[in-house]
Amino acid sequence: MRPQSFLLSLVFTVFLPVAAASELKVLTSIAPIQLIASEILADVTKPDVLLPAGASPHQYSLRPSDVRKVKQADLIFWVGPGLERFLEKTLRLTDARVVQLLESDSEHAHVHESQHQDASDNLLASSQQHKEQHEDHHHGDSDPHIWLDPLHALEIAEVIRDAAVNAAPEQQQILDKNYAEFAEALLQQDKRIMTELAPLSQRGFVVFHDAYSGFVEHYNLLQLDAVTVDPSRKAGAKHIIELREAVIQSKAVCVFSEPQFNAAVLKTITSGTSIRTAELDPLGQKIEPGKGAYLAFLADFAEAFKACLQS
Structure with a gap:
């Protein structure tokens, strides 16, 4: 079982506060x-x-x-x-x-x-x-x-x-x-999110960026693979074929991309399959800062998983 709390080391040094x-x-x-x-x-x-x-x-x-x-x-x-x-x-x-x-x-x-x-x-x-x-x-x-x-x-x-x-x-x-x-x-x-995602814990998915272990493991989700895609380079035909094969072999129900990835690559990889696709933004760059900002980010992030993984 995953530990429910984490130790935090607070090592503050004495320094002068700012003027105001x-x-x-x-x-x-x-x-x-x-x-x-x-x-x-x-x-x-x-x-x-x-x-x-x-x-x-x-x-x-x-x-x-x-x-x-x-x-x-x-x-x-x-x-x-x-x-x-x-x-x-x-x-x-x-x-x-x-x-x-x-x-x-x-x-x-x-x-x-x-x-x-x-x-x-x-x-x-x-x-x-x-x-x-x-x-x-x-x-x-x-x-x-x-x-x-x-x-x-x-x-x-x-x-x-x-x-x-x-x-x-x-x-x-x-x-x-x-x-x-x-x-x-x-x-x-x-x-609330834990309750909503619990029924989806055995529905596997693939990501293009292996960045979600904190969220995935906290909510007990099933990440099957993280395929290698460099958003700064145009994927060659051979690489796309390899990615497609890896995604199909994983038997994932969903593939998650991010805003910087080429949508055409994702479409090619999943074309002709029943695999759904969705976009995740781990940086939450469209959320306006302020009270409720992180809560809105987390809710949107969870909703993307829920919508793609549901039957």
Whole structure:
């Protein structure tokens, strides 16, 4: 059985709070972290995001305007070099407090130091890896898409609250209230989604991007395979034939793609079969930040699975 809670290592160092809450500039690396931050920081500040809509954290290159955002921020949240390698060097250029949410692999385990304090705290340590719910799950040992597991999202929210309280202690009452409301709403929604997806736990599916282990294992879903598709390259005829054969052999009822994948490739792979297709957006880049933002993202994500897997 999958563990129901995760240990969180909170290693805050003492540092001076910013002058005023209204001046607190919070920057997040990607949209999902911004969505969670916007839930916790409501009525305190509006977190900004680096990665623009439609971009991939695996392939992004920072623009000069992005570098300026990094240098001007007071508080920065990122997952870590396992996901946003593009950001690693630039974070050394800022005096902001940098909060890394996922513990790095040993070769990247250094801690970024600002001029004022150890600015990068590995606050969301790599959790004990989820036990596989089905024999055919083949995920890496450290899936950096941590926000797709709602319990990890709750831990991220706690980290954001605590870091914001350290930066703007006069706003603690609001931050605590926001976190409590978010936690209650998220746990209730989690129960609803768990109930809705439970009947679909044996309906297998294939993905084009092996990024969903947190969500899949939390809700006990059956991922049969993750076929290799590079959205930045045009798939050749031989590769498409191989993909089609792999999908058919898997006996999946659904194939999930993402916005950056060519719809024509997906159509070719599933043409003439009864396999359904659907699109997943693990970055939630169409969701507007604010109260209820992450909840809306999680609901939409779950609905995509439900609609495609149902008979």
